[in-house]
Amino acid sequence: MDDLTEMLKGTLEGCVLHIIGSEETYGYAITRQLNELGFTDVIEGTVYTILLRLERNGLVQVTKRPSGVGPPRKFYALNDAGREELAKFWAKWQYLSSRIDKLKEGGR
């Protein structure tokens, strides 16, 4: 689906948190996973700025590992604060999506 970017903006951070939460991983792999999920508009640069923000907010643990080619890659894993943030994200998402579904179905 095209042109999802605007709508995704606020939720992408939660998606990235979730992906990091399931296994330690790096920027390009996260981007590919989002692309495969159907978010084809998402580029590595975007994921990268999210990762930097997560790092600055102290939600992830970063390890530099040598890669086969090029410079060492930064691998990301959630720390306790990150796991807490992820739980909050899903709670907010649940609330938001249930409200919007309700609106669509015409309930109050």
Add this chain to the structure above:
Amino acid sequence: MSFWEKATGSDLTREWRAFEARAEALPHDHRAAWGQIIAHLFPYGDFTGRNLMPILDDALGLLEGAAADGRSVHDVLGDDIRDFCAALAGGEGARTCHDRWREQVNRNVARKLSRLGG
């Protein structure tokens, strides 16, 4: 950072040289993107530009990784390098010279006004 480095910025010069050497090794397109990133990040710099160094280091690492994987600049950064740079610098909470000047003006004006008002 030693006092000498702080006073002379000698460590910054050294870091710049290291950045330049790394950028030299990039393919043409990636090097061009690096130039644009510097230009777009520049306004976010503080007086010495020291706050930009870690951001630039990260951005250069991203370009190096992309080049090593054989991915194009467009694949990695999309159409809008300016937007990318704003996002890079934005979360930083780094205050630029402009912020400080604006604050100073605001403060001065407020002080004068309150004096006038008694």
